[in-house]
Amino acid sequence: xxxxxxxxxxxxxxxxxxxxxxxxxxxxxxxxxxxxxxxxxxxxxxxxxxxxxxxxxxxxxxxxxxxxxxxxxxxxxxxxxxxxxxxxxxxxxxxxxxxxxxxxxxxxxxxxxxxxxxxxxxxxxxxxxxxxxxxxxxxxxxxxxxxxxxxxxxxxxxxxxxxxxxxxxxxxxxxxxxxxxxxxxxxxxxxxxxxxxxxxxxxxxxxxxxxxxxxxxxxxxxxxxxxxxxxxxxxxxxxxxxxxxxxxxxxxxxxxxxxxxxxxxxxxxxxxxxxxxxxxxxxxxxxxxxxxxxxxxxxxxxxxxxxxxxxxxxxxxxxxxxxxxxxxxxxxxxxxxxxxxxxxxxxxxxxxxxxxxxxxxxxxxxxxxxxxxxxxxxxxxxxxxxxxxxxxxxxxxxxxxxxxxxxxxxxxxxxxxxxxxxxxxxxxxxxxxxxxxxxxxxxxxxxxxxxxxxxxxxxxxxxxxxxxxxxxxxxx
Amino acid sequence: xxxxxxxxxxxxxxxxxxxxxxxxxxxxxxxxxxxxxxxxxxxxxxxxxxxxxxxxxxxxxxxxxxxxxxxxxxxxxxxxxxxxxxxxxxxxxxxx
Numbered sequence: 001x002x003x004x005x006x007x008x009x010x011x012x013x014x015x016x017x018x019x020x021x022x023x024x025x026x027x028x029x030x031x032x033x034x035x036x037x038x039x040x041x042x043x044x045x046x047x048x049x050x051x052x053x054x055x056x057x058x059x060x061x062x063x064x065x066x067x068x069x070x071x072x073x074x075x076x077x078x079x080x081x082x083x084x085x086x087x088x089x090x091x092x093x094x095x096x097x098x099x100x101x102x103x104x105x106x107x108x109x110x111x112x113x114x115x116x117x118x119x120x121x122x123x124x125x126x127x128x129x130x131x132x133x134x135x136x137x138x139x140x141x142x143x144x145x146x147x148x149x150x151x152x153x154x155x156x157x158x159x160x161x162x163x164x165x166x167x168x169x170x171x172x173x174x175x176x177x178x179x180x181x182x183x184x185x186x187x188x189x190x191x192x193x194x195x196x197x198x199x200x201x202x203x204x205x206x207x208x209x210x211x212x213x214x215x216x217x218x219x220x221x222x223x224x225x226x227x228x229x230x231x232x233x234x235x236x237x238x239x240x241x242x243x244x245x246x247x248x249x250x251x252x253x254x255x256x257x258x259x260x261x262x263x264x265x266x267x268x269x270x271x272x273x274x275x276x277x278x279x280x281x282x283x284x285x286x287x288x289x290x291x292x293x294x295x296x297x298x299x300x301x302x303x304x305x306x307x308x309x310x311x312x313x314x315x316x317x318x319x320x321x322x323x324x325x326x327x328x329x330x331x332x333x334x335x336x337x338x339x340x341x342x343x344x345x346x347x348x349x350x351x352x353x354x355x356x357x358x359x360x361x362x363x364x365x366x367x368x369x370x371x372x373x374x375x376x377x378x379x380x381x382x383x384x385x386x387x388x389x390x391x392x393x394x395x396x397x398x399x400x401x402x403x404x405x406x407x408x409x410x411x412x413x414x415x416x417x418x419x420x421x422x423x424x425x426x427x428x429x430x431x432x433x434x435x436x437x438x439x440x441x442x443x444x445x446x447x448x449x450x451x452x453x454x455x456x457x458x459x460x461x462x463x464x465x466x467x468x469x470x471x472x473x474x475x476x
Numbered sequence: 477x478x479x480x481x482x483x484x485x486x487x488x489x490x491x492x493x494x495x496x497x498x499x500x501x502x503x504x505x506x507x508x509x510x511x512x513x514x515x516x517x518x519x520x521x522x523x524x525x526x527x528x529x530x531x532x533x534x535x536x537x538x539x540x541x542x543x544x545x546x547x548x549x550x551x552x553x554x555x556x557x558x559x560x561x562x563x564x565x566x567x568x569x570x571x572x
Contacts, residue, residue: 074532074533074536075531075532075533077516077532088512088513088514088516091510091513091514094509094513200533200537226491226494227494227498229502
């Protein structure tokens with residue numbers, strides 16, 4: 001077993017030990033004060049933060065065809081996503097979308113490790129912004145530590161108040177935006193200022209705002225450590241060719257401080273000068289030199305910190321770097337391996353299938369409810385009648401006129417009142433349908449028949465099967 | 477009780493509560509989504525409690541909290557059934 005795997009095994013054991021004590025006690029964690037750092041990966045993270053939060057805060061304000069582009073209208077049970085409208089009946093697509101998201105996560109994790117955690121997870125992204133605010137108001141790591149240790153003097157009060165003030169403003173805006181995905185955001189904005197919010201809007205605005213403040217301001221890495229299911233199972237997607245952040249132990253050890261310009265070989269030292277910068281910048285407070293740990297969210301802060309130190313020392317960069325276990329051991333790294341191929345084939349098939357299904361979706365739906373009062377009615381002239389309540393839902397963006405027809409028994413007729421059913425875009429109508437058939441054609445008391453609802457222009461048509469009841473055959 | 481052990485006890489109670497409430501929150505969220513994608517709360521109310529005035533929003537909320545309560549009850553039972561067994565195992569180890 002490789003060193004990194006050993007380390008992971010040890011991490012898992014520690015976790016087990018922690019779990020076995022879970023009922024009685026947990027280690028009480030010390031607050032982590034991540035040091036600010038600039039560098040390649042931090043620039044990438046900053047870019048991700050701006051892109052993702054930009055999308056989040058701006059999308060609800062985008063208008064598409066005269067309507068909010070993304071509006072998840074729960075009270076009306078309609079989801080508008082750009083030009084498309086989804087109904088509860090389309091839950092199938094939502095399920096597919098979630099499966100695609102999960103598979104993409106597996107795929108990315110197998111290839112590149114926990115990039116989701118480091119760059120895209122809302123928890124990380126909002127925590128990052130909250131850390132920036134903390135940095136502006138309270139200063140860098142040493143000043144923050146000193147401030148927390150110090151007495152409640154005027155400076156501490158001002159700094160803490162301004163930090164929480166900005167945090168709460170941002171959190172409130174976040175909650176407002178969240179509600180804005182479910183209720184038209186422009187009207188919501190007006191109603192916030194006229195203090196005219198409904199009870200649920202108020203509740204969700206405060207709830208989501210409070211969750212943002214608590215999660216990004218206080219819980220931070222603890223969410224990843226104790227609450228996130230993905231953090232616990234992501235290692236199952238890892239293999240020896242997965243990109244991980246790793247400390248090059250062979251190059252770095254034995255670690256130790258030294259004067260600049262001193263020859264490490266002479267001192268019997270590796271390249272690690274034991275400055276602990278990688279530990280200080282870590283948002284989850286781990287030491288990457290202990291090997292791969294499940295706390296690591298792959299943000300790359302330690303890489304940027306170490307690269308700067310290596311530059312200063314005049315050593316080559318990459319003592320801590322994105323690499324794979326195979327590369328660390330001098331073996332070739334394969335990108336296309338069975339796991340990756342299986343994930344990508346499944347993903348492509350699902351995406352293609354979903355897109356085709358969305359494109360070919362018939363924008364109407366028919367539900368048939370048989371009349372409960374009487375199974376059937378015998379009419380004059382030996383005919384039998386069954387009555388149904390047929391729900392027709394026009395899911396398209398235009399009004400349509402529909403007609404109903406029946407098949408499945410010889411000479412069956414379908415009557416509706418009115419004959420032509422007009423339904424506006426996005427509306428639903430309940431239509432009573434009378435099916436009639438001559439008693440002589442029924443050989444059994446119940447037969448399956450098909451009801452077809454067709455739009456007058458012939459473009460839309462849905463057929464549903466229902467049961468037609470008749471009398472028990474007395475003639476024999 | 478010393479300060480440290482009091483903090484530890486409080487923190488362990490908090491974790492305990494978290495272990496019950498958090499997973500049940502997640503599962504209740506999924507359950508609510510699946511349930512209400514297939515069942516319109518309006519129809520459900522009409523079929524079962526026609527005299528009550530429950531709008532869709534209240535219906536969704538009630539549904540979610542019901543699911544949460546049920547899931548939390550299950551989590552709580554799991555935690556509760558787990559703990560004495562472990563204490564017994566620890567006691568057993570000490571005896572041997």
